[in-house]
Amino acid sequence: MKKLISTLALTVIVSGCTTVNPYTGQTQTAKATWGTAIGATAGALIGSTQSSKGALVGALAGGAAGAGIGYYLDAQAAELRAELVSTGVQVVETDDSIRLIMPGNITFKTDSADINSSFYSVLNSVAKVLNKYSNSTVMVSGHTDSTGSTEYNLNLSRERANSVASYLQGQGVKSSRFEVLGLGSSNPIASNDNANGRAQNRRVEIKIIPNK
Numbered sequence: 001m002k003k004l005i006s007t008l009a010l011t012v013i014v015s016g017c018t019t020v021n022p023y024t025g026q027t028q029t030a031k032a033t034w035g036t037a038i039g040a041t042a043g044a045l046i047g048s049t050q051s052s053k054g055a056l057v058g059a060l061a062g063g064a065a066g067a068g069i070g071y072y073l074d075a076q077a078a079e080l081r082a083e084l085v086s087t088g089v090q091v092v093e094t095d096d097s098i099r100l101i102m103p104g105n106i107t108f109k110t111d112s113a114d115i116n117s118s119f120y121s122v123l124n125s126v127a128k129v130l131n132k133y134s135n136s137t138v139m140v141s142g143h144t145d146s147t148g149s150t151e152y153n154l155n156l157s158r159e160r161a162n163s164v165a166s167y168l169q170g171q172g173v174k175s176s177r178f179e180v181l182g183l184g185s186s187n188p189i190a191s192n193d194n195a196n197g198r199a200q201n202r203r204v205e206i207k208i209i210p211n212k
Contacts, residue, residue, distance in 0.1 A: 072210050073098060076133045083125035097209045100126065101189075104144075104160070104202030113159035115167060123164065126206065127171035138173065139207040140165045141181040143188075145198035150184060158182025164204050 077093040080100065084091060090101040107119050115123070130138060142157030142164075158181070165180045190197035 069096075069210050069212065072133065072135070076129060076136075076208065079129050079132070080126070083129060084122065087122045087125075089122060097207050100206040100208070102164070102204045102206070103199070104204070105199060107164070107204055108160055111156070113156065113163045115163055120167075123167050124171060127168050127173050130168065130173045130177075130208070131171075133208075134174070134177075135211050136177065137179060137209045137211060138165075138168070138177045139179045139181070139209065140168075141183050141187075141205050141207070143183055143201060143203050143205065144185050145201040146185040146188070146192040147198065153184035154182050156182075157184050160204055164206070 073093060073096075077091060077098050080098065081091045084100075088103055088106045090099075092099040092101065102119075102122075106116065108115060130136075140161045142159070142161035144153040144157050146153075161180045161182055165178050169175050169178070185192070185201065188197075188201045189203075190200040192198050192201060
C-alpha cells in the first residue's frame with residue numbers, strides 16, 4: 001500500500017507540471033504542483049484505510065483539491081505582486097500561504113498607530129485582491145524592534161495591526177476573516193543590534209491562508 005501511495009503521488013506531481021492554471025491562464029507553477037502532490041498523498045492515505053480502490057479514489061480526489069489550493073495561491077500572489085510593484089511591500093509565497101511584509105517606516109508615523117495617508121492606496125490594492133480571492137483567513141500581525149519596554153512594544157504592535165485590519169475592513173474585506181495579533185519584538189526578521197536591522201523588524205505582516 002505504501003508503494004501504491006508513493007506511486008500515485010509521484011504520478012500526480014508529473015502530470016501537474018503540464019496543467020494550466022485556470023485563474024491566470026498560465027502553465028501550472030511549482031506551487032500548484034506541490035498542492036496537488038500533498039492532496040494526492042493525503043487522499044490516498046485516507047482512502048487506504050478502506051481498500052486499495054479507496055486509495056486510488058482518495059488520491060485522485062485529494063490531488064484535485066490540492067491543485068485547487070495551489071492555483072489559488074499562485075493566482076493571488078501574482079495579482080498582489082502586480083498591484084504592489086514599487087510600493088516597498090514584499091510579497092512572499094510559501095507552501096501554504098502568502099505573506100505581505102509592510103515596513104513600519106512607510107506604513108506609520110513614528111511611535112504611532114496612525115496609518116500614513118500615502119499608504120492608503122497600497123492598502124486599497126491589497127483589499128481589492130483580498131475581496132476577489134475571498135476564501136481565505138487574513139492574519140494581521142504587528143511587530144517592533146527591541147527598543148523600549150516589552151509592554152510598550154506589545155501595545156504599539158497590537159494597535160498597528162488593528163489599524164491595518166480596520167482599514168481593510170473599511171474597504172469591504174469581511175471582519176470574520178481576520179485574526180489580529182500584536183507580537184512586539186518577539187519575532188525579529190533581522191538583527192536588533194544595528195539601525196538597519198531594527199528598521200526591518202518594525203513592520204506589519206499580513207498572512208493570507210487559503211481555507212481548505
